[in-house]
Amino acid sequence: MAASTTQTLAAGAPARRNITGSLIGIAAIIVIGIIGYYLFPNNLALLTRIIATALLVLSIDLVTGYCGVATLGHAALFGAGAYAAGIASAHYGISDPLLMTLVGALAGAVAGLVSGLIILRAHGLPQLVLSIAVIHLFHEAANKASSWTGGSDGLSGIAPTALLGLFEFDLWGRTAYIYGLALLLIVFVLLQLLVRSPFGMLARGVREDPLRISAMGASVQSVLLRMYVISGVVAGIGGALSAMSTQVVGLDSLSFTLSAESLVMLVLGGTGSLYGALVGTVSFMWFEDVVSAANPFHWLTMVGALLIAVVLFAPRGLYGTAAALVQRLKGGRA
């Protein structure tokens, strides 16, 4: 009896720590979101763009950080969401923000399924090459289907109606920002549940040793494909948010550049952790914004220098390294 009580306690402690960790994370997002709102009232469009990109980076983290799939084509899922939400509004009059978000999520899921089916046929370098091919195909398809997408001019005429019939998408971007923040929170909480679920554990197993996973009787391909679809939903929501807040969708949302940049943001923050994805996105985009304003000629050099510094001195990324440091300090104290 005494032994079983001790065991229950031992198992209960990490569970409680996890829940506390989640609550701290959620509180941090809300607090930083509010600070952003009051600190940069004239820059809410940038903050909303950061949130949309953060959704894309979280989505890459699901397949790259949690499952070990290398991809340089993940903007396909984001762009699919952006174009689908945009086309729904511009061509079909589906302009309710919640419906547009749903359309974006669905389109992202389909794009995730399609690109997953292609990319997951290979491993390692060939996989990376396939992912680049996928993003170029998506990009070209959007470019050619200009009657739908507006081609290189971009898709315009997106006019989301008032959120819940109450909040208009205003010129200052307040509604878009708050809606984006709410979406990010919901997605973050759901992903926290996902990565700690049995399926999340299975995905980590796939990343560590796919052969061992199949020796346990589980299908590696099925795990990866399911995760690709989920990541498509997340990226698609990001795309839809971007379409609603900027009210225009350009080919850059389906670009190799965006794919590569968001992978860089993930590495900067630290792969395999949802916080890493958020920290990476915010640091990269904030740094880019500050540096490009301070020195329009050499800002790319500075971004490059920052990345080299992080890769050399904090190879687990900003969040990953900080978390490891905290862990070590805790270990030393115990």
Add this chain to the structure above:
Amino acid sequence: MIPLFGVQNLNKSFGGLAVTNNVSLSLAAGDRLALIGPNGAGKTTFVNLVTGNLLPNSGTVRLAGQDVTRRNAMERVRLGLVRSFQVTRLFYGMTPEEHLALAVLQREGKSGRMVGRYQAMPEVMDEVRDILDLLGLLELSHLKVREIAYGQQRLLEIALALALRPKVLLLDEPAAGVPQSETARIEQALDKLPPDLAVLMIEHDMDLVFRFAKRVIVLAAGTVIFDGSPQDVTKDARVREAYLGSYANVGSAA
């Protein structure tokens, strides 16, 4: 009695070289069979044919009354044929508890659940603790696998196989790379395997083979050259020539 597992006239060649040559063997519940043979005898190929990682050129593999020759490795696991690996294959960033929870969840068809946590599933946790306890790994259950000793990793490898509740267990050199001082723990673990489990062990450590196996099969150049009791294996002339040949020569020279 219908054997639980059997291979009949199994053949596999790689470009003209017959690596598995007409091999037949069968296992019944509770069997403890050791497969030995010198390097290059075709043991690894045989393991891969049995697990479904390779397809044979001819012959059949039967498991629990079904012909599984064309079934892939995953399906064979689900039918109860589980293997351990010669070189430890574990998830180094995960804990022993997580390993076993994953195996139990997978066996129960719950590994795809996207909400909930295994820690909150008492039926999973009880079984995980039982297996960890059985193999003496309970104290390490929250350490990352990369932080535990190699001998303990080998034990976890066996625990992981057990958690899948196999009918037939294929142990690929369970004591490989384990220091001599720790092989006793592996042996203890092997003693605790369920009595009705059919075990096929591939092993180089002859002491372990003699202590564990009730029956020994010797493979040389892809062919079965001996099938009998451990007591008889060293007396067999062909085995001495193929497997213990060099030692026999040293013995006669001295």
